[in-house]
Amino acid sequence: MSDASTTKLPPTDAGLTDEGLAPEGRGRVLLIACGALAREILALREANGWSHLDLQCLPAILHNSPDRIVPAIEAAVTQARGSYDSIFVVYADCGTGGLLRAACDRLGVSMVEGPHCYSFFEGNETFAARDEFTAFYLTDFLVRQFDAFVWRPLGLDRHPELRDMYFGNYETLVYQAQTDNPDLTAKARHCADRLGLAFERRFTGYGDLATALGRL
């Protein structure tokens, strides 16, 4: 039997966006995560040899519809319960206004601390201390999927004149880099240009995500 790092091909971004990722059905702890975190979680699992962790991802595009996150998590936890020793939800609040925390408490499962992945990638304390509310954040995944998550859903492909109604109050696009990848940095800079924002690259690595998963 192969180990966790060689079981299958890495998931595609498009698949993670629209479909998510099915669990492999092994390991005693199931991670139910946002598809936008799949590559990062798999990288951490491989680097740390966390073979006790299985990963299931919900479609990352739920990021754009926070009201759909809680029912999706409830369904996934309910379905998987009984097949694992424990379940850990790899979402932060993610715009659910505390409802995801309440649902996890009700279901008896834990979740990642923090308001959203931008915060836990940077480290919740550091992120809060910055208090930079005119920054628009992209992660590695969101840079790769910028058109699917930002440009098209906001209708900017059809109506670029709406750009400043959405982004007029922002000042800077902060690219939170989980990895060192010059191509992604160039793409992120291009995203900033398209939105009419200044650009800043900030290497975060995996931040509090690594800490949270390391405790499981």
Add this chain to the structure above:
Amino acid sequence: MADDEIILSELDDEELVAQMFDDLYDGLKDEIEEGVNILLERGWTPYDILTKALVGGMTIVGADFRDGILFVPEVLLAANAMKGGMAILKPLLAETGAPRVGKMVIGTVKGDIHDIGKNLVSMMMEGAGFEVVDLGINNAVEKYLDALEAEKPDILGMSALLTTTMPYMKVVIDTMKEKGIRDDYIVLVGGAPLNEEFGRAIGADAYCRDAAVAVETAKTLVGRKHNQAPAH
């Protein structure tokens, strides 16, 4: 196709208003401005144009947004078209003494720069006959309190898009309580991550899930407030 081109000025009033509903729905600002000017030339009052043509059309847009038929980009285009019409009507409304339903001070809370929802609410409230004092974005409690003191509105509206900023609404309401002025105002709150439970928990009078609900809630609560006022 040129053969299908609609000449707005050739439509009768009923057809023109129906066409303006369609044009608002499609976010056609130039056509809305043209329609408004035609109705003005035909002797319509600015108030009738506002309520029957523009607000009527935006009500359909709002309903279809709520039902998941339209999405944010389309609503923004429609709002932009309505804004074009409003810009023509606003000075005329002031001149012609259109009825005023009430007054609202509105702004996004401290740390929150997301003003799309707030702007939609402002516009629809104005369309419904409210005077709106828009404080813009990123408002600290002092700014809200100064505006309440200066403007003496019926309603304070607060908006937030972020889970991290929405608790600030409670800071504002608690400060109003400390100063003994909370019950002098109707407090309405809104924003994507909010819900009714949150609105109740922080002591707001109502959570409004969208601009149309905000208008209806404001009308109801202002009406109730005026009915409760001591008789003279």
